[in-house]
Amino acid sequence: MSFLRIHAQPGRTTAWTLSWFLFALGIVLYFYVAQARHRENPDERVMPTIGQMVRGFSDAALKPAEEEEAQASSGSLAARFRGSMLWKDTEASGRRFLISVALLFPAVLLGLHMAMFPVIGAFFLRFILFFDKIVALSLLPILFIAFGIDELSKIMLIVIGVTPTIILDTFNLSKSVPREQIVKGFTLGANDFSITYRIVFKQILPRVLNSIRLNLKAVMLFLFAGEMIASTDGLAYRIALLRRHMGMDTIIPYVLWVALLLFLVDFAMNKINHKLHPWFEAA
Amino acid sequence: MRNEIAVYIDKVHVEYPIAGQAPRSILNGISLEIESGEFVAIVGETGCGKSTLLRLILGEEKPTRGRLLVNGYERSQPDRSCGYVPQKYSLFPDKTVLDNVTFGLEVTSFGAWPGARWVHPKQMRRFREEALLYLRHTGLDESDARKYPHQLSGGMQQRVAIAQALIMKPPILLMDEAFSALDPATRTGMQQLIKTLWRESGTTIVFVTHNTREAVCLGTRIIALSKDGDGARGSSIALDLAVPDLDFDSEESDIGDLVREVESAAVRERPLVYN
Numbered sequence: 001m002s003f004l005r006i007h008a009q010p011g012r013t014t015a016w017t018l019s020w021f022l023f024a025l026g027i028v029l030y031f032y033v034a035q036a037r038h039r040e041n042p043d044e045r046v047m048p049t050i051g052q053m054v055r056g057f058s059d060a061a062l063k064p065a066e067e068e069e070a071q072a073s074s075g076s077l078a079a080r081f082r083g084s085m086l087w088k089d090t091e092a093s094g095r096r097f098l099i100s101v102a103l104l105f106p107a108v109l110l111g112l113h114m115a116m117f118p119v120i121g122a123f124f125l126r127f128i129l130f131f132d133k134i135v136a137l138s139l140l141p142i143l144f145i146a147f148g149i150d151e152l153s154k155i156m157l158i159v160i161g162v163t164p165t166i167i168l169d170t171f172n173l174s175k176s177v178p179r180e181q182i183v184k185g186f187t188l189g190a191n192d193f194s195i196t197y198r199i200v201f202k203q204i205l206p207r208v209l210n211s212i213r214l215n216l217k218a219v220m221l222f223l224f225a226g227e228m229i230a231s232t233d234g235l236a237y238r239i240a241l242l243r244r245h246m247g248m249d250t251i252i253p254y255v256l257w258v259a260l261l262l263f264l265v266d267f268a269m270n271k272i273n274h275k276l277h278p279w280f281e282a283a
Numbered sequence: 284m285r286n287e288i289a290v291y292i293d294k295v296h297v298e299y300p301i302a303g304q305a306p307r308s309i310l311n312g313i314s315l316e317i318e319s320g321e322f323v324a325i326v327g328e329t330g331c332g333k334s335t336l337l338r339l340i341l342g343e344e345k346p347t348r349g350r351l352l353v354n355g356y357e358r359s360q361p362d363r364s365c366g367y368v369p370q371k372y373s374l375f376p377d378k379t380v381l382d383n384v385t386f387g388l389e390v391t392s393f394g395a396w397p398g399a400r401w402v403h404p405k406q407m408r409r410f411r412e413e414a415l416l417y418l419r420h421t422g423l424d425e426s427d428a429r430k431y432p433h434q435l436s437g438g439m440q441q442r443v444a445i446a447q448a449l450i451m452k453p454p455i456l457l458m459d460e461a462f463s464a465l466d467p468a469t470r471t472g473m474q475q476l477i478k479t480l481w482r483e484s485g486t487t488i489v490f491v492t493h494n495t496r497e498a499v500c501l502g503t504r505i506i507a508l509s510k511d512g513d514g515a516r517g518s519s520i521a522l523d524l525a526v527p528d529l530d531f532d533s534e535e536s537d538i539g540d541l542v543r544e545v546e547s548a549a550v551r552e553r554p555l556v557y558n
């Protein structure tokens with residue numbers, strides 16, 4: 001039982017194998033059960049086989065979206081992908097996602113200023129703490145009434161759902177910068193803003209980026225809620241639409257596609273964070 | 284002839300309020316004058332208010348009662364008139380050694396906008412050259428300049444912190460247990476370094492330590508703080524002693540006698556003034 005010790009040091013190959021084991025197990029189990037169900041009932045739709053899913057995904061990724069069927073049915077693979085339903089949906093969801101993430105940066109600045117300037121903190125903190133407790137999805141009807149069912153209401157849902165967490169997280173991170181660093185800054189001739197931006201902000205930035213990374217799933221959650229309820233395009237809209245037709249052969253690849261995209265965004269942000277802040281992990 | 288008064292402390296009390304109880308007294312009517320160019324070592328047991336006294340001089344705290352002037356002015360917050368070397372967190376972890384040392388010069392010249400360093404390359408080059416001079420002076424070299432603080436040993440980090448503070452040429456340098464976390468050998472090296480820098484620069488240094496031997500070897504004046512009997516009234520000055528400017532190779536008996544005298548003073552009720 002030496003492998004269950006705190007001091008166990010799995011080798012490179014063992015660690016790699018272990019990290020992929022559950023993926024492999026999940027895939028094998030799924031297809032074993034799917035095959036069994038298909039043997040019992042050839043019209044089974046709840047658990048499509050690998051062949052059905054490949055066909056479903058290939059249709060979504062390479063066949064033209066309905067409205068542009070005529071012009072995009074031929075051409076290169078890339079051109080066909082750009083005209084496909086999957087690309088159109090990814091583009092629509094991606095646009096909303098990027099706008100929402102961009103709107104998180106003012107939240108970071110607000111949290112930073114709340115922590116650094118006691119008057120700003122006193123003004124906003126209680127309100128944000130209360131605002132943070134509001135269940136964003138419960139505001140959805142109000143948002144649809146106030147902003148209509150266009151893009152704005154969906155983006156506002158994400159902003160309202162995630163912004164207070166980011167503000168409070170940045171506030172706490174800024175407060176955790178040792179007081180000695182701030183005093184040191186003053187004794188070196190820095191003014192309030194130099195200390196805020198050049199000492200505190202620079203020190204918390206990698207942690208703030210990590211916090212945004214951890215909240216990406218919440219961003220997607222609110223985005224999907226908005227798209228499923230009121231949208232005419234987007235990945236979640238498509239999943240909701242296909243559910244009506246029991247289109248599991250496309251829904252499952254769509255879910256995996258969303259997970260893959262989120263994983264890649266998270267991976268890229270992590271890499272960029274390390275590149276920009278080489279001092280961070282070791283310090 | 285007396286030098287200019289760098290720090291003037293008159294009957295200063297510091298009390299911290301405690302909800303539902305009498306306020307906790309830390310300092311009880313401390314009066315003290317520190318002349319420019321002095322090397323004052325403040326000693327006392329843990330919790331006797333040494334660091335509080337330093338924070339008062341720094342402008343980071345205000346006295347509950349009494350008056351405190353630094354270079355003739357009351358202070359509302361820390362500023363360039365006092366350099367500061369704390370025990371921990373003395374360097375900015377996100378900046379290289381060189382950027383840590385040039386930071387003060389940069390912010391006083393360019394302000395909050397970090398992009399200004401790219402707009403003024405000549406000035407930045409001058410700052411870097413000056414920083415390298417200070418780094419060399421504190422025993423570091425050019426290869427260390429590109430490292431981040433976490434890549435340095437504790438002693439090297441404190442050397443950088445001293446260079447970072449001294450490059451701003453502060454009239455007063457405040458050091459709060461600056462060498463406490465270092466191993467004995469590194470600590471001795473740092474003590475010699477700071478003594479040499481003090482002799483060369485003539486900066487007023489206020490050095491807080493709980494190590495009596497360190498205080499005796501470094502200071503030209505020792506202030507010992509001690510609590511009253513039950514500690515309820517806060518600490519007051521138990522000893523104010525001018526000591527000879529000792530070298531680190533001074534006779535062991537000279538140092539030993541002074542150490543015993545300072546340590547025994549911490550239990551006396553009335554202050555002993557030898558100045």
